[in-house]
Amino acid sequence: MYQVQSPAQPEVIYPDSDGKPMSDNTKQFRWIVVIQQNLEWLFAKEPNVFVAGDLLWYPVEGNNKIRNAPDVMVAFGRPKEDRGSYQQWKEENIAPQVVFEILSPGNTLTEMNKKQVFYDRYGVEEYYLYDPDKNDLSGWLRSGGSETVAPWAHRLDVIDSIDNWTSPRLGIRFDVSGEELQIYRPDGERFATYVEISQRLEQERQRAEQAEQRAEQAEQRAARLAERLRAAGIDPEAF
Template sequence: MIITQDSATNIIYPDSDGQPIADNTKQFQWIVTIKENLEILFASQSDVFVAGDLLWYPIAGETTRQAPDVMVVFGVSKGDRGSYKQWEEGNIPVQVVFEILSPGNTLKEMAKKFKFYDRYGVEESYIYDPDKIDCNGWLRSQEAPQNSLEVIEDMHGWVSPRLGIRFQLTPQTLEIYRPDGEKFLTSVELAQLREQERQRADTALLQLEQERQRYQDLLQKLQEKGINPEQL
């Protein structure tokens, strides 16, 4: 979808819609986990922008906007932004969005967001309800009328065409896996994993030091007996 730039220059585009990022801790945790793990996944790619709760303005001169819980844009540089003004980003629309539901979300609100995403070129849209363990997705189809977003019939085992991540639903939760098979982890789980790796490295270093010391002790004993190991 091509968005043309409006000639108006006196439009104010607020960086906040006055709404909270999340309604509860569970919703916030999911938003942070998905956003941070996607940033880690694409950390080495300078032209992949990942953001959470950032206002997206698709049309210059209009204040039409939405703030996906998490959004991913391919083809633009990383960096800080107060909002995503599409006409300043080479008219590249947001390609992937995530929404995490809370009890405060209404059907009307979500329908309005879906209509916005469908209209302005989102390629993949995912909604997860952590209370019901229910995940739904939509994929833009060239075969659909008006090239619209079409529902993904089965999210269990679904692999995102854009992101390469895999969705796995269990009776307890949604699990998301990177292309290399590593699971998305919370910040606490990532910290625990780093600590475990540090401890393993410390243990390996200690074992190496102990081996070196045993070798030195053996070398000293042989020398005390007048034996030169290099001549053996």
């Protein structure tokens, strides 16, 4: 009996780029880099904490239209590997637990509302939205509940008191009391820009060089003193 073969399903392609720029201006880009790089530094010794910036996240296998590219995302339980995109079904179905978005003048309210719905729907535990022009930080935390209920069954609830809030997942603290957001590591060290880190390293290098020069000068003075003692018939080793 002749059987009709079902047509082969075309392979779904998951593009690595959505064609949109990473940022709209220098301020937004600077904040993305500061948060991403400092989180990378914070978890540098943790092999299974993946931190990325502007990486497309596909939560549903077979659908390349459902996607988002958080400005910064953190996935606990996933290795530090290069990726063209974060395809969740290839990541033990682990959704990024923490995401950050940095507002720019080009972002619309509708766009940001859609992002919040996306993060709520697909399992993000902590979502932080920062407007550097207004120094306004908002945060959402997924509500708890019974262990018998899947984590994504609970909703992202707004964090009412965000100033001095400490992220449950990251352990970092947010301070919005000044002119701009300050973020502190669990050890109290403030998140720093690349320029600040470079300046700090340069200062440490200069201090090390100065200490080395002082040690060399002290050694030279000791050698000269020893020579004078020998010239006077005194053994410096006797002291």
